[in-house]
Amino acid sequence: MKHTASRLVYTVIVLFVSSVAVFYAIRLSGGDATAAALPGSATEEFREEFRDRLGLNEPIYQQYFTYMGRILSGDPGNSLTNNKALTTMLSEHGRNSLILGGTAFGLVFLVGVPLGIVASLRRNSWADQGIMSMSTVAMAVPNFWLALLAVWLFASRLGWLPSAGCCGPKHLILPAVVLAFEGIALTVRMTRSSMIESQNSDYVRTLRAGGLSEWRITCKHVLRNALIPIISLAGLRIGQIVGYALIVETIFGWPGLGQVLVNAVLRRDYPVAQFFSLVLVALVVVGNWVADTGYTIANPRLRKSS
Amino acid sequence: MSFVESKIGPGESAPGPEKTPVLEIEDLRISIASAGSSFEVVKGVSLTVCENEIVCLVGESGCGKSMTALSVMGLLPRGVARVTEGKINYEGLDLLSLQSRELRRLRAESISMIFQDPITSLDPVFTIGSVLQEVVRSHRNVSRAEAKEIAVRALVQAELPDAADRLDSYPHQLSGGMRQRVMIALAIALDPRVLIADEPTTALDVTVQAQILENLRARQREREMGMLLITHDLAVVASVADRVAVMYAGEIVEEAPVEELFADPQHPYTQGLLRALPDISVSRAGLYSIPGRVPSPQTPPPGCLFAPRCEHVLDSCWEGNPELKREANRSLRCFNPQPFEVR
Structure with a gap:
């Protein structure tokens, strides 16, 4: 039990670190979000206003917390290309x-x-x-x-x-x-x-x-x-x-x-790329935790420590 | 004291003359195959263990003691070592000619074995109770409750503290000494006639060794089992053996009742072993060791196998290996036995 619990804490930490990494990596990947969402004829002011609206001009850590808050509340946003809800x-x-x-x-x-x-x-x-x-x-x-x-x-x-x-x-x-x-x-x-x-x-x-x-x-x-x-x-x-x-x-x-x-x-559809990267990372991390729990169950040397 | 003059007679604990053999090994030869070549590690060993008798097989590592013991159980490592010649008789059955199924029925039920390392010898993922009961139920047609009763009784006899509460313990929850008690319980649960113990105390703390040995001997005496105890520790031999066989390089070089062996060792190897026992009254600088090394089984020396290390070696010793000669109740393989001098 103790082992499983400590692995759970570890899992949560890995989830946090990897979410930061994914979030930051998408920012680093370059390109311009407006290129995907707006027609090529859009003016620079319009693009700037669009970035403002999406919060892309905020400091990056603030963007991260806003974004994670939205994911945790169950509303990760919509696709830029077809406006479908990510959920x-x-x-x-x-x-x-x-x-x-x-x-x-x-x-x-x-x-x-x-x-x-x-x-x-x-x-x-x-x-x-x-x-x-x-x-x-x-x-x-x-x-x-x-x-x-x-x-x-x-x-x-x-x-x-x-x-x-x-x-x-x-x-x-x-x-x-x-x-x-x-x-x-x-x-x-x-x-x-x-x-x-x-x-x-x-x-x-x-x-x-x-x-x-x-x-x-x-x-x-x-x-x-x-x-x-x-x-x-x-x-x-x-x-x-x-x-x-x-x-x-x-x-x-x-x-x-x-x-x-x-x-x-x-297609530089950032919300989709970011969200689904996070989902896959979470899947792997949680999967590893489940496998670890299975290992604990199979191995009595870890199960009880009396 | 010479060979013939030595006082012959059963010691206080030795069985009387009417003793019946339970395990007889005759001219056993075991070969090991490795990398295309094969060489003999046990070279014609004959040994008899009688009812209510503890025979100690003594010798240094690699002399073939464990191989001899494993061959009795039919547990020689497969594809590596095999018996090439000889007979192993248990109550009129030749164990070497038995089908594996018949041999399996004899294991634990008639002949049991305890191994050296109790830490690795118990299955780590099952409780000791479940393994004990599994062994009992694979031999006896008993209910779970009866099997459990037998298991608890065996653990009590092996003097495992709180035996009944330990059934649900996993091996890793027990100390080395406790695990060896579990191994003893496994070995004696079905009341076998022969118990083979291969260095049962070597891996244990010195404080536990004596208790385990005492327990083994008590169980052996009350059940009148024949016991083959393999050890390299002469202190163990002195405290429990009835008879001792000394092995060197795959051969028995000397065999005698324990009192006689210690009072009058005749083979130079046995004498060397006794001399090598540390004496607390002698300074550390005086520790004795037999010069040289055990010959490699791939390239044995010509003649007597002990000749290269022997201090009484004669020219004739290099020409042929001496026979094991039986005289009265002891045997000796030596051309030139000399009286033992303690130095």
Whole structure:
């Protein structure tokens, strides 16, 4: 409990620091907000007045607090390009992103952990070597290239799946697999090494000496111990998926947060870029906190400290 | 005192002549394979442990004591070490020829083992009660409540303080000594006939060592178990052993009842070990150590394995390794035994 609480404090601090960083980075990115919102023919006085109205002439720390105040009160503002409320955009695109990201996250563990277990139990067999070489390839392949390859093969050549779009299960398969690919590979390798380490541990020898069956030792004791480091790194997988989502959503035309963010940056739609950057940062930070809590639950050494 | 003249007879704690063997190791050979080559680490060890008897296996690290013990349990590290020859008999069963399932049934139920490092030897994510009960229930068809009762009884016997309240403790909540008591409880819960303890006190505080040893001996005596105690600590040997086997470089070099071994050690290695015991009345500068090092199992010396370190070495010692000769109730592997002189 103490551990979880202290991690929560830490999480809040990280959220604050990263919100300052995002806010400041958007200011530093240059360009002119009026360029996106106003027609090219607008006069300089009109632009100046527009900046005044948006509060862009205030000191930057004041702008930050005004802005955070508005976000916390549930009104982050509107898009500059189409005047849509950001909250509406968040709920529309956020849902799509959750579907895609959640599926990818699920795949990472539902595929990665079992493959890693198989590799560890059949160490040095053809199955192990096959799984391990595949995972090496999967880690080396950049996902934008994989995405294009997947589109070419499964959409253009074979015509099994749509190349882009939203939001049925058929549309989900390619982007979710591409998004999960590297995470699966990393999880396979980690599960394998973690399982092997656990199998060779002294406590497993004790359980063998106690006459428990290999099957029982593996399924209950080895696996349970091996999962601890995997859970502890689940937070990293969240960050990875969020980062890759920008690329994968754009390539597959999946209307999620990543796509919105990329478009906003390209169009200098500052409120959108800023808000959605913050949302993604918050998602990663909170995700890490959840993973950390899971780690605490899985590891009795942290659970109670008596 | 010469070999023949030495007084033979059971000591106060030694079992009588009618003792029955429970564990017999015959000409055991164990090889380790590493990086393409393989070499022998246990070279024809024979050892008998009888009912109600504590046999100590003594020797320095790497002499093959632990490998011998692990082979009895069928727990040699897989793919690394394997038994190449020999027999291990437990009540008429050859353990080496058993199916893994049959061997598994014997573990904990008939033959138990306690390991050196209690800190790493208990599963950190399960409570000690759940592991104890799991072991009990994997052998006996008993209810949860009965398994719990057996677990508590075992912990009480292992003298874990507040045993009943400790079932829900995780290993990290216990001290090293308490964890070793849990290991003892795991080993004796099902009332085995043979208990193997591999350096059970080496990793513990000196203050706890004596208590753990005393507890082990008490359980061994009341259950009349045969116990194989592996140690490099002669003080441990002196306090609990009935019989002692001294191992050097994968071979037994001397075996004798404990009183006789300490009164009249005959192998130069045993004599060196005794001489190396620090004596509180002697200044620190006088600490003795056996010169040289244990030969590498990959490149053993010709002849007697101890010849390079022996102070009574003869020319003939380099020509062949002496046989282990049995005489009365002790055995010796030496061409040139000399009387022991304390220096």
